[in-house]
Amino acid sequence: MNSGEQPPKLSSEVAPPIAVDLFSGAGGFSEGLAQAGIRTVLAQELHPQPALTHVFNHPEAIGLVGDIRQLRPELISHLIQKHHGCSTIDLVVGGPPCQGFSTAGKKDKNDPRNTLFDNYCDIIAHLRPRALVLENVPGFKKMYGGKMYQAALSRLSDLGYVVSDRVLNAVEYGVPQRRKRFVLVGVRSDVGMDFVWPEATHSNPEARCEADLFLEPRKGFVSVEDAISDLAFLGPGMEAHRHQSPIGTPFQAERRHADLLFNHLATQHRQKAVETFKLIGEGETINSVPSGAKSAKKTMARLNRRHISNTVLALPDDLIHYHHDRIPTVREMARLQSFDDEYVFIGKRTSGFMDRKHDVPQYTQVGNAVPPLMAREIGKALVRMLGRPTRDLRNLEERRRRLSWVHGSSGYSGYTLSKAAERGLVLYDVTGSTIELPIDETPTQVQERPGMEDWRGSRHEMPKKQWAPGVSLEGSIASKRARRSPTIPDMDEKLTQSTQGS
Numbered sequence: 001m002n003s004g005e006q007p008p009k010l011s012s013e014v015a016p017p018i019a020v021d022l023f024s025g026a027g028g029f030s031e032g033l034a035q036a037g038i039r040t041v042l043a044q045e046l047h048p049q050p051a052l053t054h055v056f057n058h059p060e061a062i063g064l065v066g067d068i069r070q071l072r073p074e075l076i077s078h079l080i081q082k083h084h085g086c087s088t089i090d091l092v093v094g095g096p097p098c099q100g101f102s103t104a105g106k107k108d109k110n111d112p113r114n115t116l117f118d119n120y121c122d123i124i125a126h127l128r129p130r131a132l133v134l135e136n137v138p139g140f141k142k143m144y145g146g147k148m149y150q151a152a153l154s155r156l157s158d159l160g161y162v163v164s165d166r167v168l169n170a171v172e173y174g175v176p177q178r179r180k181r182f183v184l185v186g187v188r189s190d191v192g193m194d195f196v197w198p199e200a201t202h203s204n205p206e207a208r209c210e211a212d213l214f215l216e217p218r219k220g221f222v223s224v225e226d227a228i229s230d231l232a233f234l235g236p237g238m239e240a241h242r243h244q245s246p247i248g249t250p251f252q253a254e255r256r257h258a259d260l261l262f263n264h265l266a267t268q269h270r271q272k273a274v275e276t277f278k279l280i281g282e283g284e285t286i287n288s289v290p291s292g293a294k295s296a297k298k299t300m301a302r303l304n305r306r307h308i309s310n311t312v313l314a315l316p317d318d319l320i321h322y323h324h325d326r327i328p329t330v331r332e333m334a335r336l337q338s339f340d341d342e343y344v345f346i347g348k349r350t351s352g353f354m355d356r357k358h359d360v361p362q363y364t365q366v367g368n369a370v371p372p373l374m375a376r377e378i379g380k381a382l383v384r385m386l387g388r389p390t391r392d393l394r395n396l397e398e399r400r401r402r403l404s405w406v407h408g409s410s411g412y413s414g415y416t417l418s419k420a421a422e423r424g425l426v427l428y429d430v431t432g433s434t435i436e437l438p439i440d441e442t443p444t445q446v447q448e449r450p451g452m453e454d455w456r457g458s459r460h461e462m463p464k465k466q467w468a469p470g471v472s473l474e475g476s477i478a479s480k481r482a483r484r485s486p487t488i489p490d491m492d493e494k495l496t497q498s499t500q501g502s
């Protein structure tokens with residue numbers, strides 16, 4: 001080696017891959033990627049509520065809030081350069097929302113959300129990441145007679161990506177839930193590597209056959225009880241801020257890092273609903289209720305503690321706790337999605353019918369997420385392909401410090417944040433202006449509250465600077481701007497300057 005030459009980097013010094021998360025929601029995908037060794041530096045999301053959850057839990061990410069159709073891809077590279085000093089992106093992940101594609105929803109070819117895939121591709125064309133991941137509903141491939149899928153393949157191939165896809169089942173990656181997702185991975189052709197799909201890590205012990213003896217030993221599926229039995233102490237109408245029961249299973253041990261609990265508030269239902277719940281036995285559905293006693297609800301099931309969970313959806317009221325006559329808490333749902341307990345969901349807890357168009361409350365943030373444990377296995381496979389070490393990159397120390405910023409109750413309108421959050425959380429809107437945070441300076445830190453209390457008494461004490469009561473899609477983000485930073489015309493100037501300077 002010449003004296004001036006740098007010694008080759010040890011693998012631990014190799015910089016981790018850098019990712020951008022589009023349609024990021026509350027950050028389930030980014031969470032799994034971080035556990036696999038991928039650093040998400042920017043999360044783009046329509047709604048400020050999940051975007052805030054994302055940046056709160058991912059200290060290294062900045063949030064870019066608003067409609068992706070109004071976003072110029074240059075703003076992404078400008079902000080990444082400004083905050084992280086990097087100009088190369090290794091990975092773009094994201095799933096354009098599935099309502100337009102879903103086999104469950106209305107199949108509307110004119111649904112404007114179907115064009116979101118084009119915006120996704122425009123960003124790929126601008127950032128030119130080495131790899132991309134597109135996730136969607138399992139029915140994506142067959143939608144509109146396969147035309148949607150074919151269009152995706154041809155557009156990504158035109159952009160120079162070699163793609164492969166699978167439908168993955170979260171339960172096979174240690175998630176205690178039946179949940180299938182379509183996942184497409186694209187690798188830029190000049191990278192010259194094949195993506196190797198992750199092997200299942202978990203399987204059904206009762207369904208193992210002789211051939212399985214030749215495979216890597218797998219763990220058994222994680223049941224509902226394995227996942228949430230230590231949280232099952234909470235009766236209807238109560239909220240807890242601290243764990244009350246000892247850790248019972250390895251899954252619980254992995255989710256619990258501290259004594260504190262967030263988003264654990266049990267709904268107090270109307271008497272009529274409780275009477276219906278009582279008629280549904282463990283593992284049974286509303287079909288077992290005699291027709292005279294049925295509510296208007298068509299789908300409802302009580303969890304079976306010994307089985308994996310039914311799919312966790314964006315609306316919580318289809319599932320009943322296996323032991324209590326109530327729906328699971330946000331925290332119990334988050335466990336069923338494999339989020340750790342320190343992952344705090346900010347924003348309104350749930351949303352009334354009229355507000356659903358413009359709210360993304362905690363339950364929806366959880367139900368929309370890609371389960372972190374499934375994302376982790378996809379992430380590990382990507383990291384291996386890119387030749388970097390797979391290691392947990394989460395900054396848990398900083399996350400723990402941030403827990404003291406969380407104020408109030410997770411009930412009704414959700415938490416607010418202390419003034420200290422202003423120094424740590426960065427959210428921009430799609431014009432490049434910063435967004436004001438829901439700061440409440442009343443010192444009611446969650447940590448200072450008693451272990452368990454009846455939250456009903458404080459139900460109407462809504463903090464003044466609350467962010468939760470809905471954010472309409474048009475315009476209202478603008479009213480939340482605090483400090484002006486470059487708008488699009490200024491951006492043009494900045495981009496020109498930075499191009500001239502290089």
Ligand SMILES: C[S@@+](CC[C@H](N)C(=O)[O-])C[C@H]1O[C@@H](n2cnc3c(N)ncnc32)[C@H](O)[C@@H]1O
Pocket residue numbers: 023024025026027028029030044045046047050066067068069094095096097098116360368369370371
């Ligand atoms: C399925 S969720 C994403 C979940 C996320 N990947 C996770 O793991 O937590 C889809 C997200 O796309 C967002 N979205 C919908 N339309 C959008 C748009 N026009 N621009 C940006 N984001 C949008 C929704 O608000 C929602 O949070």
